Amino acid sequence: MAMGTIRLTAAQAMMRWLSVQMTEEGDRFIEGVWAIFGHGNVAGIGEALHGIGAALPTWRGQNEQTMAHAAIAYAKTRRRRRAQAVTSSIGPGATNMVTAAALAHVNRLPLLLIPGDVFANRRPDPVLQQIEDWGDGTVSANDCFRPVSRYFDRITRPEHLLTCLPRALQVMTDPATCGPVTLAFCQDVQAEAFDYPEGFFEPRVWRIRRPEPDPVELEAALEMIRAARRPLIVSGGGVLYSGAERVLAAFASRHGIPVVETQAGKGGLPWEHEMNFGSPGVTGSACGNDLAARADLILGVGTRFQDFTTGSWTVFGGEGRRLLSVNLAGYDAQKHGAVPVVGDAKVVLEKLGAGLGAQSFGWHDAASRTGWHETVAQVTAAPNVPGLPSDAQVIGAVQRVATKDTVVMCAAGTMPGALQVLWQAAEGGYHMEYGYSCMGYEVAGALGIKLAAPGKEVICFVGDGSYMMANSELATAVMRRVPFTIVLTDNRGYGCINRLQIACGGAEFNNMYRDSNVEVQPEIDFVAHAAAMGAHAEKAADIAELEAKIVEARGREIPTVIVIDTTAVPGTGAGGHWWDVAVPQVGGPERLERARETYAANAAQQRVFD
Numbered sequence: 001m002a003m004g005t006i007r008l009t010a011a012q013a014m015m016r017w018l019s020v021q022m023t024e025e026g027d028r029f030i031e032g033v034w035a036i037f038g039h040g041n042v043a044g045i046g047e048a049l050h051g052i053g054a055a056l057p058t059w060r061g062q063n064e065q066t067m068a069h070a071a072i073a074y075a076k077t078r079r080r081r082r083a084q085a086v087t088s089s090i091g092p093g094a095t096n097m098v099t100a101a102a103l104a105h106v107n108r109l110p111l112l113l114i115p116g117d118v119f120a121n122r123r124p125d126p127v128l129q130q131i132e133d134w135g136d137g138t139v140s141a142n143d144c145f146r147p148v149s150r151y152f153d154r155i156t157r158p159e160h161l162l163t164c165l166p167r168a169l170q171v172m173t174d175p176a177t178c179g180p181v182t183l184a185f186c187q188d189v190q191a192e193a194f195d196y197p198e199g200f201f202e203p204r205v206w207r208i209r210r211p212e213p214d215p216v217e218l219e220a221a222l223e224m225i226r227a228a229r230r231p232l233i234v235s236g237g238g239v240l241y242s243g244a245e246r247v248l249a250a251f252a253s254r255h256g257i258p259v260v261e262t263q264a265g266k267g268g269l270p271w272e273h274e275m276n277f278g279s280p281g282v283t284g285s286a287c288g289n290d291l292a293a294r295a296d297l298i299l300g301v302g303t304r305f306q307d308f309t310t311g312s313w314t315v316f317g318g319e320g321r322r323l324l325s326v327n328l329a330g331y332d333a334q335k336h337g338a339v340p341v342v343g344d345a346k347v348v349l350e351k352l353g354a355g356l357g358a359q360s361f362g363w364h365d366a367a368s369r370t371g372w373h374e375t376v377a378q379v380t381a382a383p384n385v386p387g388l389p390s391d392a393q394v395i396g397a398v399q400r401v402a403t404k405d406t407v408v409m410c411a412a413g414t415m416p417g418a419l420q421v422l423w424q425a426a427e428g429g430y431h432m433e434y435g436y437s438c439m440g441y442e443v444a445g446a447l448g449i450k451l452a453a454p455g456k457e458v459i460c461f462v463g464d465g466s467y468m469m470a471n472s473e474l475a476t477a478v479m480r481r482v483p484f485t486i487v488l489t490d491n492r493g494y495g496c497i498n499r500l501q502i503a504c505g506g507a508e509f510n511n512m513y514r515d516s517n518v519e520v521q522p523e524i525d526f527v528a529h530a531a532a533m534g535a536h537a538e539k540a541a542d543i544a545e546l547e548a549k550i551v552e553a554r555g556r557e558i559p560t561v562i563v564i565d566t567t568a569v570p571g572t573g574a575g576g577h578w579w580d581v582a583v584p585q586v587g588g589p590e591r592l593e594r595a596r597e598t599y600a601a602n603a604a605q606q607r608v609f610d
Helices: 010-018 042-055 064-077 098-106 141-148 158-173 215-227 237-242 245-255 286-294 345-356 366-380 391-401 414-422 441-452 464-469 473-480 495-503 526-532 543-555 590-603
Strands: 005-009 030-035 058-060 083-088 111-117 151-155 180-186 193-197 231-235 259-261 297-301 322-327 339-342 406-410 430-432 457-463 485-490 536-539 560-565
Touching (some): 010 158, 030 042, 042 111, 141 180, 158 180, 237 345, 259 286, 391 414, 406 414, 441 473
Parallel strands (some): 083 111, 322 339
């Protein structure tokens, strides 16, 4: 029997199709759409979203970038098994989302961006907010999305949906290609009608595949591990997205292979696990970096070996060390001359475990792990002398009142490094955006996490600098009654970069307010600001009061903002490693010359794998 058709506008067809794309668990893969309307999407997409109603919910935010940050945090928390879409008008509404697209691309997270675009028929050109390329009539502002999208398409005819929508979902649900998709939707085409096949709108289930490793690659990996004397696992975000946490824990214990976790992988093993030695690299634990320096085989699982993980390729110093990388993406698996095993982390670990049998290494020093925990306890203890608390002491306050249901999150500034080194995460209790380390992700990200995991206590660490950069989704959380707790540490400037500036031999300049070209030193009342958006906001006078206020926040139905003044001078006080930040080769005072000498000595230790 011939298939019938249904006449819809292109925007109506898009939303109807998205509403029936399902997960294996029976949920919509695209849970809903964040929207700020303008002349490029209000008439077409806006009317389509209104018409579809609860079948594909629409949420209003305050800024296109931070709406997308919330969507990214949602997808990360859902382990890439569900996602959200964001729509904007053309021009500034669209380009506001480019930063978020880059963030999703770097972190390999699914995000559907639907910016409005110029008129495909070109009759009213140039329209309001249109970017014109004098040498290319096909270019619009949305071409900015091309390098930061896993898949980009421009919808210039209504029937383009028949191909571009399935391609978009295929990219977002494939663990090897997962990332942001941009569908630039010409505003006149949104309103054009077309006779779509009825079968196009039949529900479809998108299965997240688990690719098996190539047998030859698997055998090569087993040979490398069997021949090693001091293997070390570097556990990345791919472990979490694969759901391989328990398999990793059993594999490490059975074979006596210690584990260090990247920012994306932290929380895969609970901190108490006997084989969890903290973190590697720039923000690494002392015991973890000691193992990295002595290991003769580095087994990366689901990590792309970012420079913080590798100490800019100085932390892996073992004699004859080799690199073995398990990853779904061949691009990541072969970085730095690694022997690749392309496949799903859980599947590969199970097969490696079967192949190793009862072989165990046990070269790690359990006492070093105990000593590290003692160091963490010391630097995070409540202060016993007058003065402003450090970021480490703030972390300690939160740690002491945290529960197994607490998820801490952050993105930029001092806290990401401090948290990776010092936070003792329960399984699944850590959310860090450190692939792009985007200032302004924090508040919106906390909102997205809580939407994805309403049963969790979400605690957002944010400095005054990042808070000032993007805080408006706090109002959205208030309006939607989404409770989470923000710990806002006020050190009056960009304390993290100020310390880096000093370490690189630079003068303190333009980071702290006191070193900036301002007429008046600001005294920003963050409590009043957050309260003006409807949040419950108060200031903690000290660490003890901070602990009490975090506990009190648990009974509220709106976000809580707790402000505490901190000192910008000390770092974490524990762990750490060199990071390659280039120092000027000529000019400058004696302090810069000393910094260059230190830089040259460390750079000489950089070693690539071969």
